[in-house]
Amino acid sequence: MKREPIEWPVVALGATFTGLGAACAAPGRVLVVERTMLVGGERIAAFRPGESWHRETATDEGRKLQQEFIERRLIGEEGAAHLPAMSPVLFRWIQERRLRVRFLTEIVGIEPSGDGYMLTLHDASGLSRIRTRHLLDTTDERISRLLLGNAGEDLENQHSGKAISAMLHGEGELPADKVIPIEGTDGNAIVTAGLLPGEAMLRMPLRKEADWPEARQSLHDFWRGRRSEWSGWMIAAIADVMTAEAPRGPHAVAAGWTWLPSGAYANGLQAFDAGNEWMRKEELGHDLVKTS
Amino acid sequence: MILSKRVDDEQLHEDVGSVVFEQSYDLIVVGLGTAGSVALLAAARRGLRVLGIERSNGMGGVGTNGAVLCYYFGSKGGLYEEIDAEAMALESEGYAPSVGINGELKKLMLERRAFEAGAEIRYEATLTGVYRDGKTVRGVRWFEGGRQRGAGAAIVLDCTGDAEVCAMAGCETRFGREWDCQPQPFSNVLVVWDGKRVTFQYTDSGYVDPTDAGDLSRAVVESALQATHLKDSYEEGPRFLKLAPQLGIREGRFIRGEREVTFASYVGDDVTEEPLFYAYSNLDNHSKDIAFESELQRDWTVVGSLWGLNFSVPVPVGALIPRGYDGLMAAGRCIALDHDLAGCVRMKRDMQKCGEAAAIVAAAAIAHGVQPREAPYAAIKPLLQETGCLRAENHVGLKDTRTHEDELNPRVRWLTDEEEVREGLAGGKPGLAIWSARREGARLKPKLKEWAAQTADSNLRRHAAFALALLRDEAALPALREALRERDSFVPRTSRKYNQVRGYAAIYLLGKLADESSVPELLQVLKEAETYRNPTTDVEFIADDCEYGFQYYSFALMALGEIGRRHPGARSVIAEALLREASRDGMSWMISFKGGRITNIKHDMTAKLKEAARRIVQGWEADEAADATGG
Numbered sequence: 035m036k037r038e039p040i041e042w043p044v045v046a047l048g049a050t051f052t053g054l055g056a057a058c059a060a061p062g063r064v065l066v067v068e069r070t071m072l073v074g075g076e077r078i079a080a081f082r083p084g085e086s087w088h089r090e091t092a093t094d095e096g097r098k099l100q101q102e103f104i105e106r107r108l109i110g111e112e113g114a115a116h117l118p119a120m121s122p123v124l125f126r127w128i129q130e131r132r133l134r135v136r137f138l139t140e141i142v143g144i145e146p147s148g149d150g151y152m153l154t155l156h157d158a159s160g161l162s163r164i165r166t167r168h169l170l171d172t173t174d175e176r177i178s179r180l181l182l183g184n185a186g187e188d189l190e191n192q193h194s195g196k197a198i199s200a201m202l203h204g205e206g207e208l209p210a211d212k213v214i215p216i217e218g219t220d221g222n223a224i225v226t227a228g229l230l231p232g233e234a235m236l237r238m239p240l241r242k243e244a245d246w247p248e249a250r251q252s253l254h255d256f257w258r259g260r261r262s263e264w265s266g267w268m269i270a271a272i273a274d275v276m277t278a279e280a281p282r283g284p285h286a287v288a289a290g291w292t293w294l295p296s297g298a299y300a301n302g303l304q305a306f307d308a309g310n311e312w313m314r315k316e317e318l319g320h321d322l323v324k325t326s
Numbered sequence: 327m328i329l330s331k332r333v334d335d336e337q338l339h340e341d342v343g344s345v346v347f348e349q350s351y352d353l354i355v356v357g358l359g360t361a362g363s364v365a366l367l368a369a370a371r372r373g374l375r376v377l378g379i380e381r382s383n384g385m386g387g388v389g390t391n392g393a394v395l396c397y398y399f400g401s402k403g404g405l406y407e408e409i410d411a412e413a414m415a416l417e418s419e420g421y422a423p424s425v426g427i428n429g430e431l432k433k434l435m436l437e438r439r440a441f442e443a444g445a446e447i448r449y450e451a452t453l454t455g456v457y458r459d460g461k462t463v464r465g466v467r468w469f470e471g472g473r474q475r476g477a478g479a480a481i482v483l484d485c486t487g488d489a490e491v492c493a494m495a496g497c498e499t500r501f502g503r504e505w506d507c508q509p510q511p512f513s514n515v516l517v518v519w520d521g522k523r524v525t526f527q528y529t530d531s532g533y534v535d536p537t538d539a540g541d542l543s544r545a546v547v548e549s550a551l552q553a554t555h556l557k558d559s560y561e562e563g564p565r566f567l568k569l570a571p572q573l574g575i576r577e578g579r580f581i582r583g584e585r586e587v588t589f590a591s592y593v594g595d596d597v598t599e600e601p602l603f604y605a606y607s608n609l610d611n612h613s614k615d616i617a618f619e620s621e622l623q624r625d626w627t628v629v630g631s632l633w634g635l636n637f638s639v640p641v642p643v644g645a646l647i648p649r650g651y652d653g654l655m656a657a658g659r660c661i662a663l664d665h666d667l668a669g670c671v672r673m674k675r676d677m678q679k680c681g682e683a684a685a686i687v688a689a690a691a692i693a694h695g696v697q698p699r700e701a702p703y704a705a706i707k708p709l710l711q712e713t714g715c716l717r718a719e720n721h722v723g724l725k726d727t728r729t730h731e732d733e734l735n736p737r738v739r740w741l742t743d744e745e746e747v748r749e750g751l752a753g754g755k756p757g758l759a760i761w762s763a764r765r766e767g768a769r770l771k772p773k774l775k776e777w778a779a780q781t782a783d784s785n786l787r788r789h790a791a792f793a794l795a796l797l798r799d800e801a802a803l804p805a806l807r808e809a810l811r812e813r814d815s816f817v818p819r820t821s822r823k824y825n826q827v828r829g830y831a832a833i834y835l836l837g838k839l840a841d842e843s844s845v846p847e848l849l850q851v852l853k854e855a856e857t858y859r860n861p862t863t864d865v866e867f868i869a870d871d872c873e874y875g876f877q878y879y880s881f882a883l884m885a886l887g888e889i890g891r892r893h894p895g896a897r898s899v900i901a902e903a904l905l906r907e908a909s910r911d912g913m914s915w916m917i918s919f920k921g922g923r924i925t926n927i928k929h930d931m932t933a934k935l936k937e938a939a940r941r942i943v944q945g946w947e948a949d950e951a952a953d954a955t956g957g
Binding site: 070071072078105108121122123137139156157160161177179180245246247250254257258268270271272274 | 331332333334335336382383384391416419420421422430433434437438441447449450452454469471472473474488517519524536537538539540542543546547548550551555556557558559560561565566567568569571572573
């Protein structure tokens, strides 16, 4: 296999809306590393609808992406979105803009190296190493925190609010009260209407430490025991990504290491803008200063 | 101890000295997909201390994460049926009706039952190394939660689908078909709501090497851009629920096993008397460039049009054991098959059985204190029969499949009676008779020659010629040349679909017999194939004029290659034509993959054909150079 160049100015962890936004700002300078084969997974595969997708975007690229979503009828006039079909659009952007995205690849090691980091990656071809000047972690759980000692330990407790979601299907209107108390807890599940008729997304909070077996079983038990007004609504699909609430970034983890969680925004377009703006200011500004 | 890893696509074996594992198990199952999930459960229920390592966040593989919710043939019986039934029973507890087996609920039930049985599971865990002493595997290393971890085991079971554990450990493996190492096509599956239920959609999306990271990334992106996925508007048609988070890979690496289960061994009746289970399906090859498949597969699929004939294959324990290795087994689509037979031995029912059988073998081996290859079959067999994993009635032999409702499909047998063979050859469904004649060999040759020589019955003449050609008898040539000259458009009805046109099947056989006198006519086919009009009606295999011409062209190309290989005197004429074709501008062969006709998704095969032409000529040049130097 022909390997990528070994030096990347920026490595974005996560093919999230933020990660792709950063890559779009400078396609030849950002390598996006994504553990799964998902794009925008923190929204799309997570069934996290957000809101106000129709509001004005902050960047040119964000505006173009929004426009394409609108043209393909994926965003409604009131800002709701049909999430599942957004994936192919993002894949089209990856191809058209020649974004460098490595799917089914994960970072398994980080070591300081010069003024940046040496990253060890693992994928279907095995282990490999690349060097980067800046690691941009766009995951909500800040998964890079696990990789290097105490880096960013002051941020340790700042992601919270884990949840699992499901895509519901039903006929007719949703019940008026879309907040559903969860028996035996202080928490509530929340249902949000999707863009298309019959489509809604259920979000059920979990313990911060909940793993996938707990998440699946909890969701199953909760929905099995749901109130009668919800009996006409059924689980059609379960999210492949759990969500976590993260504080809006950017957050400096260490020199050359930033956490910019993609799920911290009202919708994927804002997250995309955040990555795009960050890349323009932080990295391109850095180079402009160097060359001026 | 050695820690074996893959680094930059190469094997690296590091001496790590003495290793004491923090955790040790009877069995570690790497990959909890179709085979691995059932293996984990079966092993735990048998009292093994078992760890499952899975890269994704759920069990079940292609039938859950991959969203291929229905079954396509495979043998019934086994532990998986219990899980399927439980999953379906849960649907009434708040889930939308689903086709097949509800993937979300199957994932839930597999996990629930695995935990109940005492299995340990590590999700989002990535295999990064294999520990071994020589050729004895001792444990595995994986990355999870930000750090590398390791554990030891008496037996490691590779259920990764692509034999990743085995490849890391240095086992011999093979990949793809002989001509160009191409595997079967893959699919990118959509989960949708069709107005009544949750269902899944896919077309075949192209080819990918799942052991190549760059190719995987390319495939992930490109397959999501097909017209089935990327639409101008999503208001009409089935409502998207999600893109499956796992690609539908049909074929990857195979181990080289203690016993190989190949199509040649099946065809030659060289099958085990000690099966772990029976696989059952047709030789379901999704590719359309069958001119490049093995000779045996072309004999079966093109000459016999036997794509739709289902058959049962007994699978022995030796196919689950990498050759020469201890402490290591494989289960799932990566067992010791060849590309040809893997078209049959890959269906979900059978892969689940494979996992169950592997667990039973492992348990028996551990109980007897031996390696898996030495586990006594007499001890294993009753355990396999207990759950229905191994059932005598699954060994159906052959079935003429007309429907996916397999109970309705009649059993058939190879013909031995001369009159039955004659009747079959003379009819519109000659495939069974053609292959039966091949099996009978010399005994039927005199009659085959008589039938191929007469001219009163065209079907009898040509189909007898087909059988003779399979027996490499040149008495077939007159009728074959005739079929070529006429561009015989007859299509038999031997299979429910994917029957092959007699004209280009004859071309294949003329190449097989290296008929030098056919060269001018074959060169003419190359020139005119792009002008052919498609008279066939099986649109799933030949969708339009271009695809019809493609089959003629590709078979003519390969036939010329074979003739030139065996007749050096013919090479210069052929080579001139092939090199001209290889550089000809304006050639365009746009071919749909299976399912693509419905969506008009086309794939460009032009480069493949040009490369084949170049390669044929270069092969001769290399042979001639070697001959000249006496090498």
